[in-house]
Amino acid sequence: MGEPTNSCGVCTASALSVLSPPTTPPPTPMTPHNTRQSIAARILDGEHLFILNGQLIRVPQKWLSAHPGGALTILHFIGRDATDEVEAYHPKHVIETMRAFSQGPVQLSQDGWVPLLPPIHTGWIRKPSPDGLLRWHKEATPDISEDLAPSQILLVTKSDASLASGPSSASIQPPPTTLSPRIQAQHSAAYKELHKRVIAADLYQTRYISGYGPEVARYIFFALSSYLLYQRHQFFLSAVFLGVLWHQLVFLCHDLGHLGVTHNWYKDRLIAIFLADFVGGLSIGWWVHSHNVHHIVPNHPSHDPDIQHLPFFAITPTFFKSLYSSYYKRELTFDRFSQAMITVQHRIFYAVMSLARFNLYHLSYRHLWITRNEPSKARGGRWVWWLEVFAVLGFFSWYASALRGTCSWKTGLMYLFVSNMVPSPLHVQIVLSHYSRSTADLGPTESFPHRQLRTTTDVICHPLVEFLHGGLHLQVTHHLFPRLPRHNLKEASYLQGLEYAEFGFFEGNGEVRDTLRGVANQLRILKMVADSEIQEAMNAKTD
Template structure:
C-alpha cells in the first residue's frame, strides 16, 4: 500500500516573511508558491507581484488570469499549505460569481464590439484624411480635428481592451492590436499604459501606490498629499512645496483646461519610459509604433494651409480627447482613498470603495468604451465590455448584501462631485497653517492627465 505524504504547513505570519528580493512567496487558495524567478518574466510586470508578495492573492489572481493560468502554478508550488487559511464571505461570493460567469462563457464570448469599433475608427480616419486633404474650408478642417479626437478616444478603448486581452483569444494578435491602436494611432506607448494600468488596478485609489491618482504638483484629491508623501510606484517624494500649493489652490479652476492638454503629458510619459533604463517589454516594437504616429500625424497637420489652422486643428483634437481624460478621473477622483499597499484579503472591498460608475443609456456604451461600468471592470478586468452591462445588477446586489458602496452617477453629477472634491482640497491648500517644504524641485513630468 502506497504511503500517504503528509502535508506541510506554514502560517500567514511565516508567509509574510518571504517578501524580499530573491525570496518572494505568495499563496493562492491556501497553497504557497515561490515566484522569486517567475517575477522576472511575469507578463503583467513585477509591480503587481511585489505589491502583494507575502500574502494570499487568490482574488487578484482570479481577476487577472484566465483558467489556463492555473496549470502554470504547479511548477511554482513550494510544497507548503497555509495552516490559518481563511476566506471571507465577500471573497466566497466574489469567487462564486467569477466561476458562474466562466460557466456561462462570458469571458470567452468576445462579442462583435471590437469589429464595430475598428470599422468606426477606419471610417473616421478616412473622414479626417478627406477633410484635411480634399477640402479647403476652415469649418471642415475643424470637423476633421474633432473626428480625430473621437478616433483617438475609440482607439484608446481598443488599446485598453487588447491590453487586458479581452478582444481576441490569440495573445500575438492582441499584442499587434495593442501596438496599432495605442502606439501607431494615438502616440501613447502600450508598454507605458500596461506598466501604470496594472498597478492602478491592483492598488486602486491607494494614495502612495496607485499612479493614476498621483498628480502632484498639479492636482491633489486628498489633503494627505500635503504631507509630501512618497510615491511607492515611482519611488519618488511628491513634494508639497510652494509651487504645488499655488497650483493646487486653484485646481478646481484649472481641472478642465489641464484635461485639454493632458495628452501632451502622456506623450512625454511614453518617451520617458521608452528611453529609461527600466526593462520594457517589446521596447523596439513600441518605438516602431511611436515612430509611425510621429510620421503620419505631423505630416497630416503640415497639409493644412497655415500655422493658425494647424494650431487650432491640434487644439480641437486635444480638447475632444479631454472628454476621455475627464471620464477616467470621474471614475476615481471622488471615490474613497487610502494610504498604504494593497492587501490580498479585501480585493472586492477596495475595488468597490475606489470606483464610481457613470450612468448612461445603452446606446451610449460605445462612447464610454464600457468603462462607465468601472467597478464591474475592476472586479473582472478580463470580462469583454459587451457583458459589463449584463453583470452590473449582479455586482450591485452583492455590494448591497455586504453593505459595500455601489456608486453610479450621471455624467453631470460625477463632474459636480469631482469639482467639489478638488475645491475642498484647494481651499485647505491655501491655509497658511499648512507647512510647506523648502525644496522647489518638483516632478511635473510625472503627473498623469
C-alpha cells in the same frame, strides 16, 4: 457588520456575503515548513512568495523581471493571499502553469491566510548593489505621523540607503485594522461564487460581430471623414474627427491591454501596438504597466499612478506631505507651485484635462526610455519594445506630415491642439470613477472585492450614449472582472446583486469638483493658520 461604507452611505462590500453562505471552508492541513513564521523568514531573505489557493508560490527573479504585468503587481502581494487577484487577471491556462512554482500548502487560520505586509509598502525593494548582487534597498521612508489612521502607511521621503540591512520581522507585520478577517474572508468566498456565475454565463466570450462590429464601422467612418476633410482643406473639422477617432480607439486599446479581445497575448499586443502607438502615438506598454498597478492598488496615494497628479491635482490632503511614488520612483513634491495650483484645482480642472493627452505622450516616451535597457516586460521578448519604438516613429512621421501639410504654422498649431483636445472628455470620464472615492489604506487584510467596491463607482448614462463612454462607465464590474470583454460588462453587472456607489455624468462631475474643492479649502485653511502663527510669532518677537 462594522465595515466601512462609501460616501453615499451604501455598504461597499458587505452585500457580497449574501451570495455565499457565511461558513468558510476548513483550513488546509498545516505543513511545518510553510508556516507563517517560516514564510516571513524567507521573505526577509529576499524570496518573492505569495499564496494562491492555499499553496505557497515562489516567483523566481527572472520571472519577476519578465512579468508581462510588471514587477510591481507582484511585489504588492508578497506575503499575501493573491488568489482573487490572480484569478481575476489571468486565464485558466496561465494559472495552471503557476503550479510548477508551488512550494506546497501553507498553514491557514479559520479565516484563511493571515497576511504579511509586503516590504514595498514600507519602502523596501530588492535591487542590484555595486557588487552586482541583489540586496535590500530602502527606497523611501514610511510616514508614522499620529494624524494617520493606524492602518494607513504612506511613503514620504526618498532614501538612498542602497546597502541597508533590509526589513525586519516587525516591519512586515501588518498594522492594526478595523476590518474583520472573517467578514473579509466571506467577501472573498462570495466573489469566487460570483466569478463562477460569470464564467458559467460564457461572458468571457468576445462579441466580435454585435460588439466590435459597430465600433469598427465608427472607427472607419471617423478616419475616412478626417482624411477626406483634410484633402478638402477643412483642417478644423479634420482635426475634430481625428480627435474623435483617438477618443474611441482608446477603449479598444484598453480591451487589448487586458487581453479582452482575442485573449491571445501576441495577437492582442500586435493589434494594440498598431492602434495605440502607430495611430495614436501612445505606448501600449506604458499603459499596461501603469494601468495594472492602478487595478491592484486603486486610489492608494503612494502607489496608484492614476491619482498621482501633482502639481495640478490632489484628491486628498495626504499629498500635502510630498509623498513618494513607488511607481514613478520619485517624490511628488508639494512645493509653492503645487500649492498655488491646488488652491484653484477645482477651477482649472477642465482646462488641465483638455491638455491631458500631451502628458500621456510624455509618460509613454518616458516609459520607453526607462525600459530601454531592462529585461523584457513581455513574453514576446525585446522585439516588442523595438516594435513600439518603430510604431511611435511611424506616428511622428505621418502626424508631422499632416501638420506640415496645413501650409501654415498657425493652421498647423490649430490642428495640433484641436486634434489633441477633442479626446479630453475621455480623461474626465476616467477620473469620475475614482477621484471622489476613498483613498484610505485599510491594510493587507482587505479583500480584493471590498477594495474594488470601496474605491470605484459607476457612471449612469443612457444606452444611446454608452458608446461615448466606451462601455467603461461600468467601472465597478470592470474592476471586479478586468479581463471581461467590455461588451459583456452590462450583462455581468446584472448577475452581481451588489450594492455600490453610482451617479450620472453631470452628478459625477459635481462629485469630483466637490472633492477637489474640499481639498483646496483645507489647504487654504492650513495656509491661514500658518500665516496667523507666523504673524503672532513676529509680534511676540517685536514686543
